[in-house]
Amino acid sequence: MRTLVFASRNTKEITRDIFTLIFGILFPLVLLVLLSAINSSIPESAGMKLFEITNLVPGISVFGLSFISLFTATLVSKDRCTSFILRLFTSPLKSSQYIVGYTLPLIPMSILQTIICYAASFIFGLEWSADILLAVIVNIPVSVFFIAVGLLCGTIFNDKAVGGVCGALLTNLSAWLSGTWFDLELVGGAFEKIADLLPFVHAVNAGRYALSGEYSKIMPELLWVIGYALVITVIAILLFKHKMKQDK
Amino acid sequence: MIAIKTEKLTKKYKNKTVVRELDLCVKEGEMYALLGVNGAGKSTTIKMLSCLIRPTSGDAKLMGNSIIGDSTKVKQIISVSPQETSVAPNLTVKENLEFIAGVFGFNKAQAKEKTQQIIAQFDMKEIENSRAKTLSGGWQRRLSIAMALISEPQIIFLDEPTLGLDVLARRDLWKQIEKLKGKITIILTTHYLEEAESLSDCIGIMANGMLKAQGTADELKALAKTDDFEEAFVRIAGDEI
Numbered sequence A: 001m002r003t004l005v006f007a008s009r010n011t012k013e014i015t016r017d018i019f020t021l022i023f024g025i026l027f028p029l030v031l032l033v034l035l036s037a038i039n040s041s042i043p044e045s046a047g048m049k050l051f052e053i054t055n056l057v058p059g060i061s062v063f064g065l066s067f068i069s070l071f072t073a074t075l076v077s078k079d080r081c082t083s084f085i086l087r088l089f090t091s092p093l094k095s096s097q098y099i100v101g102y103t104l105p106l107i108p109m110s111i112l113q114t115i116i117c118y119a120a121s122f123i124f125g126l127e128w129s130a131d132i133l134l135a136v137i138v139n140i141p142v143s144v145f146f147i148a149v150g151l152l153c154g155t156i157f158n159d160k161a162v163g164g165v166c167g168a169l170l171t172n173l174s175a176w177l178s179g180t181w182f183d184l185e186l187v188g189g190a191f192e193k194i195a196d197l198l199p200f201v202h203a204v205n206a207g208r209y210a211l212s213g214e215y216s217k218i219m220p221e222l223l224w225v226i227g228y229a230l231v232i233t234v235i236a237i238l239l240f241k242h243k244m245k246q247d248k
Numbered sequence B: 001m002i003a004i005k006t007e008k009l010t011k012k013y014k015n016k017t018v019v020r021e022l023d024l025c026v027k028e029g030e031m032y033a034l035l036g037v038n039g040a041g042k043s044t045t046i047k048m049l050s051c052l053i054r055p056t057s058g059d060a061k062l063m064g065n066s067i068i069g070d071s072t073k074v075k076q077i078i079s080v081s082p083q084e085t086s087v088a089p090n091l092t093v094k095e096n097l098e099f100i101a102g103v104f105g106f107n108k109a110q111a112k113e114k115t116q117q118i119i120a121q122f123d124m125k126e127i128e129n130s131r132a133k134t135l136s137g138g139w140q141r142r143l144s145i146a147m148a149l150i151s152e153p154q155i156i157f158l159d160e161p162t163l164g165l166d167v168l169a170r171r172d173l174w175k176q177i178e179k180l181k182g183k184i185t186i187i188l189t190t191h192y193l194e195e196a197e198s199l200s201d202c203i204g205i206m207a208n209g210m211l212k213a214q215g216t217a218d219e220l221k222a223l224a225k226t227d228d229f230e231e232a233f234v235r236i237a238g239d240e241i
Helices: A002-015 A018-041 A053-081 A084-089 A095-103 A106-124 A130-156 A159-176 A189-197 A199-212 A215-247 B042-049 B071-077 B093-103 B108-121 B137-149 B167-180 B193-199 B217-224 B229-237
Strands: B002-013 B016-022 B025-027 B031-036 B057-062 B078-081 B155-159 B185-189 B202-207 B210-215
Touching (some): A002 A018, A053 A159, A095 A215, A106 A130, A130 A215, A199 A215, B002 B185, B016 B210, B042 B185, B071 B078, B093 B137, B108 B137, B193 B229, B210 B229
Parallel strands (some): B031 B202, B155 B185
Antiparallel strands (some): B002 B016, B002 B057
16 A cells, blocks of 8 residues: 555656656657658668668667656656655655555556557558557566666666766667667677677567567567566665665 | 653764764653754754664664664654655645655545645645645745644654744744644754744753753753853853853
């Protein structure tokens, strides 16, 4: 009950921020429009498949989730940097209830963001299939990964630094290293190897395989994301507990 | 009945002793002002009593519950209004109050009922649907104290409740705090000596982590052999007596 009360407060705090709406929903849609426009200008003879909607929308939907990290981190760090958290620390809320309370509202928000992204893609030629539902489901562990990153950043950094780390660094990492904007094989070398070790490209690939019906290829990609999500969640919880003591 | 009793309460950070063997006693329903210059140990004492930090040694009992052994019980009977205004900025006044009531275990109907009561008590009807971030400093501070009270605590800690407020807002908040006298045990820390003198039943003066003296304002003036409370504070806190 207490966790739900806390989660409800967090939902209101996030959704009443205009930047949430702009960056969480509108920005990925703007990118979708722009890249689809670019794709329509590329002649078929060029053989450029990257910006085709079935390749594009899984990438954009993962990129959009990087803003979920920003929302999470901003909320946690703002709470931590004000005496509001001191008030909560003197309440009967436990540290696990904080983590669940921060995470709960963001999962449906992430799913909604993914659904909006895929729904908008129908305008740009995405054809309905049940695989779209699978692609949305595949994005759930990806959401958990981005939420965990947000919890971690919000626990470590203050509210000003969070904007730089999550707003700039993470969004750029998830853009450049995900294979959404360009084919990583074309760059090759260390860049491709680093990208392969990080979860972003695997998250996008899992979505692409779900959408193309290549089901057996989904889990190997998704395991990377789930692994990162688990490790970062555990680190975030431990650090949050540690900071709870330190911030007092 | 005794509401708070500390027994040689001590807090050390590495080699620095911030609070040293504090023995203080606060009666139930009393308004107790804890005074001291910056670094005297007031905020650390409040943090220990509200279970935010563990003492290095010693203990304190709040309504008979130990801050070390029964911190969960202690948290159920206390409430804190921190030094800075601590409200959820994007929530309305009503939502802030309902949120805190919910966190302290009231169900939805109880939380709504308690919220309406506290809104009436603090004359906040006209701003109940305003978001906290749009309120003036005085209203935010009033809301902050109302949030501390909604859980029906037996003991409330008000850490610098009027800090940074203009004189009108300060006087206004004093009136609200004065209404609470006798109904609940209040521990108040403040730098405004006139606030402590006019509001409190008992005053403790801390310096260098130690309780230098405690008593009514008149008793402290008598101890310092002066008619001026500020002068009495300076003499006691400055080790001149």
